[in-house]
Amino acid sequence: MTSPLINRLVIAGFGLIGSSLARAIRNHPGLVGHITAVDRDPAALKVIRELSLADDATDDVAAAVKDADVVIIATPISAVEPLGAVIGPLLKPGAILSDVGSVKSSVLRDLANVTPAHAHLVPGHPIAGTENSGPQSGLANLFEGRWTILTPTPDTDRAAVETIAGLWRAVGSNVVEMDAAHHDKVLAITSHLPHLIAYTIVGTAVDLEDSLRSEVIKFSASGFRDFTRIAASDPTMWRDIFLNNREAVLEMLQRLTEDLSALQRAIRWGEGDVLFDRFSRARAIRRGVIEAKQA
Amino acid sequence: MTSPLINRLVIAGFGLIGSSLARAIRNHPGLVGHITAVDRDPAALKVIRELSLADDATDDVAAAVKDADVVIIATPISAVEPLGAVIGPLLKPGAILSDVGSVKSSVLRDLANVTPAHAHLVPGHPIAGTENSGPQSGLANLFEGRWTILTPTPDTDRAAVETIAGLWRAVGSNVVEMDAAHHDKVLAITSHLPHLIAYTIVGTAVDLEDSLRSEVIKFSASGFRDFTRIAASDPTMWRDIFLNNREAVLEMLQRLTEDLSALQRAIRWGEGDVLFDRFSRARAIRRGVIEAKQA
Numbered sequence: 001m002t003s004p005l006i007n008r009l010v011i012a013g014f015g016l017i018g019s020s021l022a023r024a025i026r027n028h029p030g031l032v033g034h035i036t037a038v039d040r041d042p043a044a045l046k047v048i049r050e051l052s053l054a055d056d057a058t059d060d061v062a063a064a065v066k067d068a069d070v071v072i073i074a075t076p077i078s079a080v081e082p083l084g085a086v087i088g089p090l091l092k093p094g095a096i097l098s099d100v101g102s103v104k105s106s107v108l109r110d111l112a113n114v115t116p117a118h119a120h121l122v123p124g125h126p127i128a129g130t131e132n133s134g135p136q137s138g139l140a141n142l143f144e145g146r147w148t149i150l151t152p153t154p155d156t157d158r159a160a161v162e163t164i165a166g167l168w169r170a171v172g173s174n175v176v177e178m179d180a181a182h183h184d185k186v187l188a189i190t191s192h193l194p195h196l197i198a199y200t201i202v203g204t205a206v207d208l209e210d211s212l213r214s215e216v217i218k219f220s221a222s223g224f225r226d227f228t229r230i231a232a233s234d235p236t237m238w239r240d241i242f243l244n245n246r247e248a249v250l251e252m253l254q255r256l257t258e259d260l261s262a263l264q265r266a267i268r269w270g271e272g273d274v275l276f277d278r279f280s281r282a283r284a285i286r287r288g289v290i291e292a293k294q295a
Numbered sequence: 296m297t298s299p300l301i302n303r304l305v306i307a308g309f310g311l312i313g314s315s316l317a318r319a320i321r322n323h324p325g326l327v328g329h330i331t332a333v334d335r336d337p338a339a340l341k342v343i344r345e346l347s348l349a350d351d352a353t354d355d356v357a358a359a360v361k362d363a364d365v366v367i368i369a370t371p372i373s374a375v376e377p378l379g380a381v382i383g384p385l386l387k388p389g390a391i392l393s394d395v396g397s398v399k400s401s402v403l404r405d406l407a408n409v410t411p412a413h414a415h416l417v418p419g420h421p422i423a424g425t426e427n428s429g430p431q432s433g434l435a436n437l438f439e440g441r442w443t444i445l446t447p448t449p450d451t452d453r454a455a456v457e458t459i460a461g462l463w464r465a466v467g468s469n470v471v472e473m474d475a476a477h478h479d480k481v482l483a484i485t486s487h488l489p490h491l492i493a494y495t496i497v498g499t500a501v502d503l504e505d506s507l508r509s510e511v512i513k514f515s516a517s518g519f520r521d522f523t524r525i526a527a528s529d530p531t532m533w534r535d536i537f538l539n540n541r542e543a544v545l546e547m548l549q550r551l552t553e554d555l556s557a558l559q560r561a562i563r564w565g566e567g568d569v570l571f572d573r574f575s576r577a578r579a580i581r582r583g584v585i586e587a588k589q590a
């Protein structure tokens with residue numbers, strides 16, 4: 001029998017992503033020797049134990065990480081820094097610290113400060129998710145055919161990068177490496193801005209007169225319901241994303257606002273050609289998404 | 296054998312909605328005696344004949360409608376007025392003229408002008424669709440569990456309204472009557488604004504530097520792909536909607552812009568509480584959509 005890729009893995013923060021990763025690992029016997037789930041929420045720990053999602057479940061992060069070969073932080077971003085400050089000094093020589101956060105520059109900065117010289121930091125971001133939260137919502141196939149972006153620095157230990165890359169590939173993900181700042185720009189437009197817009201438009205509907213609001217729900221099948229699904233995502237996670245990717249989000253939002261003003265003007269002045277042209281160009285990008293098998 | 300609800304039905308404009316209606320009717324033998332499909336596009340007529348989507352397919356609208364009991368116009372809105380001007384004078388006594396357009400005030404005005412006193416006008420809007428276009432894209436179950444809004448005036452013949460309502464109910468739709476102007480306000484926020492935003496954000500991505508754009512497609516699973524799906528909808532149909540529902544769309548867009556500015560400010564100044572509060576309120580409306588079985 002070959003030895004596992006990772007002997008002792010700790011997943012700290014066991015929500016949608018953490019529990020999906022654990023479920024996926026369970027489907028590949030021999031990939032990981034032992035999984036410890038860490039969560040500070042007693043209700044989450046109860047679910048983890050009832051569903052046997054990990055070999056071990058605890059709220060004692062210090063005890064969990066001292067023998068770990070790999071620790072993956074899978075909390076909302078605001079918890080990464082304080083949790084990293086506890087975990088970092090306890091890491092054994094050669095251990096790898098990673099994460100799954102949707103913003104990478106701030107995580108890289110925060111965790112680099114607490115990772116000891118004898119350990120390795122390999123920040124990661126699996127581009128996958130659903131609008132649901134909590135360990136009960138995890139899906140074993142969540143990462144299949146999706147991308148995971150790793151943002152090590154040029155001097156990160158290559159064997160450590162390959163271990164984390166190997167874990168994500170084993171659960172079905174494609175893996176790519178990228179500069180953290182570039183990652184944050186790409187995600188600002190593909191993820192952060194769409195979520196901000198969805199939250200906004202659903203919020204605008206919440207504020208409507210009562211007579212309109214109930215009908216907005218009733219007739220939501222016409223486009224609005226897709227936005228309500230996106231806007232059902234975890235508010236804590238998303239607050240943290242916007243606070244930690246401020247510059248890139250504000251830049252992309254500025255571009256969007258300019259483009260929206262141009263369409264608003266075209267509607268006001270009845271410029272059908274402008275509308276048709278813009279709509280046709282947007283339609284074409286859908287083909288690219290389908291061809292890239294991300295539809 | 297009981298007589299059909301409608302003896303001779305003409306569907307003028309045989310795209311996604313028209314062909315879905317015909318397919319749904321075919322699944323309910325005895326509902327309609329004879330369906331004539333009218334389309335000016337030879338390629339569409341070819342598909343209709345090959346797939347046997349109607350009893351008859353023609354580009355000669357005048358010949359088709361003169362014996363019709365019900366004519367449903369299912370073209371983009373810009374074609375409704377010219378087509379109505381041809382159809383109206385040819386309608387036989389007691390015939391019913393209806394449509395499926397996403398804007399109702401302008402359609403009601405245009406068609407009321409051409410409907411003779413001996414015929415009945417019952418504008419309608421089935422709240423259903425996909426991002427695909429053309430007769431080959433129709434789905435027999437497209438209207439099941441969805442809503443169809445009818446916007447007759449107070450003096451419209453009730454038997455005519457009941458015939459159109461009965462047709463939509465028979466293909467699985469719930470039916471509600473509404474004032475045309477109110478319909479246009481509700482749809483501005485549930486449908487027209489979401490589509491405008493989706494077109495805008497996808498357009499903003501199209502304009503990115505090449506290095507970013509290819510990655511936007513690659514990593515679209517993070518929220519963006521839902522917008523590309525919405526933005527894949529027919530550009531002609533949507534141009535017409537915005538040109539014909541200008542006032543309501545501009546009003547809702549103004550509200551959205553104000554709300555977006557408030558969130559932009561909260562991000563810039565790091566006001567996490569504001570973001571969390573707004574996101575939490577938006578999340579709550581998702582439950583309403585699920586409870587209303589429109590998810």
